[in-house]
Every structure is written in C-alpha cells, then in structure tokens.
Amino acid sequence: MNHQRRIAAACALSLAACLPLASPQAHAVELQADGQWAEFYIDEMTAQGGGLGWIDTDTGLAQTFEFSVPTGFTGTLTVVDGGFAGDVFSLTLGGLPLGSTSAVASAAGTAIGVDFDAALADGGYSRGVFTLQAGSYTLGGQLLQSATFEGVPLNATVGGLRLQVSPVPEPGSLLMLLAGLPLVGFGLRRRLQGGAQ
Structure with missing residues (x-):
C-alpha cells in the first residue's frame, strides 16, 4: 500500500511539473482623462523575470x-520618454499592438528629469500621439x-x-457650418464693395 502511495505522489509531482506556472497578475492603474501626466517605469533589475515591460x-x-473614452468623444493619448533621452517604447491596447513612439538616437544625452512637458518639446526624446x-x-x-x-543599455x-x-462634432452641425461659410463670404464681399463706393 505504501508503495502505491509513493507511485501516486510521484505521478502527481510529474504532472504538476508539466503544467504551466500561473503568471502574476498585472497591476492596473486607472488613467484619468484630465490631461495630467501619469508616470510609468521600466527597470530590468526590479521587474519580476527581468523584463523590459x-x-x-x-x-x-x-x-x-x-x-x-466616452461615447461621442475621441481620445488623444500622448506618450513621452523622460529621464534620459534615447528610449523608445512599443505600446499595446488590450494586448494588441498600438504602435511605438518616435525613433531617436539611443546615446543618452543630458537628463531632463521628470518634466514631461519639457521632454515633449525636446526632439531628442521619443514621443507618440494616438487618437x-x-x-x-x-x-x-x-x-x-x-x-x-x-554603449551600454x-x-x-x-x-x-x-x-x-x-x-466629436455632430455631423449635422458640421454640415450647417460648411453650408454657412459661403453666406459669410458673400456678406463680407458686399460689405467691402459697399465701403469702397
């Protein structure tokens, strides 16, 4: 009987070794649509598994x-490098590729710190704008x-x-605006012609 238990335990351990390990859940942060900067970090030494995510x-x-992004609105997502210039990021939405930030030289220049507005205005820092x-x-x-x-990353x-x-502008409002532009031009033309006489 003891021999059968050992065999069953060995089979269970073998089966467990074949099953994939559960990966830790991602930490989700709510991003507000208020135009304020939110920070993200990458650190190969700190990341579980040593990754670059x-x-x-x-x-x-x-x-x-x-x-x-609420119905009737469009969102503008801006992503920019901070710290040292030279980093480029790839982005995903729901696990699917969204795109990457702009190409820049990888040699680290002067550190700008955590001033994302200044980094956005500096062409040495990678950035991306997505609608x-x-x-x-x-x-x-x-x-x-x-x-x-x-030379070392x-x-x-x-x-x-x-x-x-x-x-998002209402289609009817946009059509009315476009239809009214010739009338405004006609009114301005008449006013200019009347002032010239």
Whole structure:
C-alpha cells in the first residue's frame, strides 16, 4: 500500500511539473482623462523575470493603465520618454499592438528629469500621439530601445502618458457650418464693395 502511495505522489509531482506556472497578475492603474501626466517605469533589475515591460516599482509586477473614452468623444493619448533621452517604447491596447513612439538616437544625452512637458518639446526624446475612438482600453508598454551610456543599455527609465478627450462634432452641425461659410463670404464681399463706393 505504501508503495502505491509513493507511485501516486510521484505521478502527481510529474504532472504538476508539466503544467504551466500561473503568471502574476498585472497591476492596473486607472488613467484619468484630465490631461495630467501619469508616470510609468521600466527597470530590468526590479521587474519580476527581468523584463523590459512597464512595472509597478513597489512589486516588480507588470503594470497597465485602464481608461475609457466616452461615447461621442475621441481620445488623444500622448506618450513621452523622460529621464534620459534615447528610449523608445512599443505600446499595446488590450494586448494588441498600438504602435511605438518616435525613433531617436539611443546615446543618452543630458537628463531632463521628470518634466514631461519639457521632454515633449525636446526632439531628442521619443514621443507618440494616438487618437482613440470611444471605448474601454487597457494600455501596456515595453522598452523597444534603451538609452545607452558609453554603449551600454541602461534598461531602466521613466516615461509619461496623458489622456485628453474632446467631443466629436455632430455631423449635422458640421454640415450647417460648411453650408454657412459661403453666406459669410458673400456678406463680407458686399460689405467691402459697399465701403469702397
């Protein structure tokens, strides 16, 4: 009987070794549509598994941002590198590729700190602007190119993202505006002709 238990235990251990390990859940942060910058971090040394994805620096777990664009609105998502210039990010929405930030030279220049507005105005920092339709989204990211120091990739950085929403013009309002423009032009022409006499 003891022999049968040992065989059963060995089979159970063998089966468990074949099953995939459950990966830790990503830490989701709610991104507000208020135009304020939210920070994300990448640190190969801190990340669980040593990856180059966005992480929660407290836990090392993968980090995503969740947000919604209301019906009747479009969203403008801006992503920019911070810290040292030279990083490029790839972005995903719901696990599907969204795109990447702009190409820049990888050699790290002067550090700008965590001033995302200044980084956005500086061509040495990678940035991307994406237009999104109404819907609910989960945004993730990964370091595609790291800033380098003396040829060695740093593989650690900070970046910023912000979401702004604006109403979509009603099709009828847009048509009325376009139809009214010739009338405005005609009125201005008559006024100019009347003033010349």
